[in-house]
Amino acid sequence: MKPFALPAKRFRAMPLKEKARSFSLASFCVLFIFFICCTAALAYYNFSFKRLFDASYLQSDAMGRMSDLSRAIAAYESAPNTESRQQIESCFQNGWELFNRFPDDPRQQSEELRMLKTAILRTYATYEKSVQELFRLGSYRLHTTDYYLQYYETVEIGDYIDTYLEQMLQENLREGQALYRTQSRILHIAPLILAALLLLSAFVLLHVQRWFSAHLLSPILSLAEAARTLAANQMDIPDVPVCGSDDEIGDLTRTFNRMKDDCRSLLTAQQEKEELTRELYEERLSHIAAENQLSAAQLAMLKQQINPHFLFNTLTLISQTAQQENAGETGRLIQQLSILLRHNLYDRQDRVTIRQELETLYSYMYIQESRFLDRVAFWVDCQVPPEDYCIPTFTLQPLVENAVSHGVAPREAGGVIRIKIALRGALLRINVTDNGVGMDKAVRGRLNRLEDVPAGQNNGIGVVNVARRLELLCPGSRFHVASWPGLGTCIRIELPLSWAKRQPEGKGDSPS
Template sequence: MGKTSVRKRIKQFWQALTIKKKIATFTGTVFLIIAVSVLFNVWVVKFSLIDFNRILQDNAAVSELAQALEEESIQFETYIKGNREERESLDIAIERTGRAVEKLPFRYSEIGEQRYAKTWSIKSCYEVYCQKRDAMLAMGENAPDYIKRLYEVYEMQDYLEEYAATLMNETIEDGDGLYHKKVPMLICMPIVVVVSGIILVTGMMELAALMNQTIISPVVALVKAAQRIAANDFFSEDVQVQNEDELGELVHAFNKMKYATGEYIMALEEKRKTLDLLHEEELGKLETEKRLEMIKLELLKSQINPHFLFNTLNVISGMAKLEEAETTEKMILALSSLFRYNLKTPEQSVPLAKELKVVADYMYLQQMRFGERIRYELNCKVEQELVMVPAFTFQPLVENAIIHGVSPKEEGGSIRIVVRQKEMRLHIVIGDDGIGMTEEELQQLKSRLKTDDARHSGIGLGNVYRRITAMYADGNFEIYSKKNAGTVIFIDIPCREETGDMT
């Protein structure tokens, strides 16, 4: 019960943090875990390698001294007995003993009182021994006190060897004691490593889950809700989040806008039906179809108090920018751009640049949702700002390609747009490498487009097809598809500049 309560309080505290503080907390925790891991590894290395290496080095230094003293005593005795040719070997042995004495550990804090006293005695005695040994080697055999000084050297050699043996025993005993002291901790160390690793990984997983729940999931939910709105579903369930940060405010404003826009579109639909009844007898068939298409287009762009929506999105985008939440800011700006274009574009024809900008914003949101499963490529060889194209043409076709072509594939796929000008014609190609269609399915789709069966051909695809054929008497709209290879839509229309004249 206590654990659940603590976890609930942590979750409530996290939900109340701003996006900037959430990211800062997550980043700081990651750096803290890395720092703790590095320090722990350094301690393990010191504990398991450095300390034991010092024991081995101490033992080796004392052992080297004992061997060097023994070797020097043998070479000295050989030299004194008359074998003067062994002087070079004696000098080598003397030099080895000197190096061994210098390498003896001599730090009180590391070797302790007893070893320090023995080492100090050896170093002091060795200095006196060197003086007497060198003096002995320099005098001749006929010197008056030659024998006396010779035995003094022998006695000091025995003394040094005895102290070296004692120091070796004490060094070995100290090393053995330190080893037995550290062995239990070495045995427990793997358990400590495993337990600490589990704790750190569990903590990171919990924090990552909170990040996903409070940042990524709300954004994905908004994208799905926006897709339902694009499919004219304004009365689906509200997006539910528990955030108290900027995303919570955005979701609240989005839900209000969704229902208000749906109610306004219903009113427009009723008005459309009334106008259809009043003018049904006066309008010809072609004119009636064109008006219906215009009304459907206007329904897609209808809005209720757009200033409220755009101002709210701009405020939240500004807050995300101030708090350095770049990804959130980009997604909000892309979503705002899509709504602005859908709700505030009354023209039938717009510059190509506007249509491509809407596609870029839409693909950005889709890539944030699907990640690397969705790829987008644009190849445009015309003046985007000058060439005019029908409004709301590219985005519905791209959305149709993602929903029916790319997203059903487990590995995802690519969307490619190619725009070319050939003489006085504008060629538009929108293709994907999705699941494609069989020849039978393709023929059924073409038949439904020609018979105006929007329920089965798709609202977006059917709408674009009917507007192309209605706006351009010589316009062409073709669909090519192959199962498991992809689908391509080819649009051929007259190339017009912004003035409306033929290029």
């Protein structure tokens, strides 16, 4: 069994959102471990020096407090009063608070420092008792021989404490020098350690990226390549392999394979229709019978048309989104594409309510806005109750798609596409307007005359199809194209209210 064979199989069975989340989590873990290692090293380095600096500061502060205490005792000897005595007691209290702040953890100080601290505390306690004895002798307000002996003994004890503090400070300085030498050696190799960790992180991230690309991006690229081939009118291509994937990509692949088979069937039906038309004309059959058969075949064919270019662009967008974004956005794109394909492939109604048509259009616009970002904007202004009026199915999307592909997309700054639906007298008017590159007079004339687009050109195919379907499904409808090069295009559709107004339940056919 190949390495990672079991994880790869399990990865293919995961939903697309979980795959992207796994990739993000793996990348985060690698970067987090790298960050923790660097932070721990810096914290240890800073803690070592901070401990020495704190100890030196405490010892220097203690020496200053001892000097204040010596001066207070000398002042008491000169003028033994209550104020000087209170000052000495305050100095002793502050000294005890300071000495108690000395570190107690054996791991943070040497044996000599612990011995010096013990000696200082004991001597300081003796120093305080000696001062109390001095207070007692001084309370008689007679400077006897015992008083002076006690005073000099107190001063001598204070000198011992000063000596201990100086020894402790010197010991801290020696420890600091030793720590500095050790840290200096570490700092010399720290860049090498950091570079090794960085290379290791980059190596792990590279392998995670390659694994992610092989199991997620490769199926999308295969699907995009098949869509490109299908867009070149090469229908005889094998099905895109699903590769055992049970996620959204697998569902999309299966849908694409079904769509490809439908397109192939439609092409065969088109060829058969053309052959039948020639035979009908050769046999000089009734014009009305021939027109009815041709109209029925055209209607069935036009309702099933799918633009492979749009599908290819959408799949390419999904591939890019999977690399740059998290799974939430990709899931929404696939969901909107599924709604759009389901409507285009399986909707067999001749007409639908404006609400149903707008729901499909919103899915299409969501995909295009994700593709073009800020270059394309859509505005929908529906001034009629959308559930009370009907239009031929698959009417708005081809017009908006034509405005995007041939009006706004070629324009570097992009543009805005506006869809307005309103009542004008006895007509339901639909305007699809864009401020794109527009079209010349010749193309505009062909569209208004509903002429076939020359071979090799795609501009206007969907627009002509919509106009022809309007003629077939809605007698009395109007279709007009107005366009100016560099200014934009406006396509107007007008439907009689007698046809567009939705009939109440039970009084006629109405879309469900």
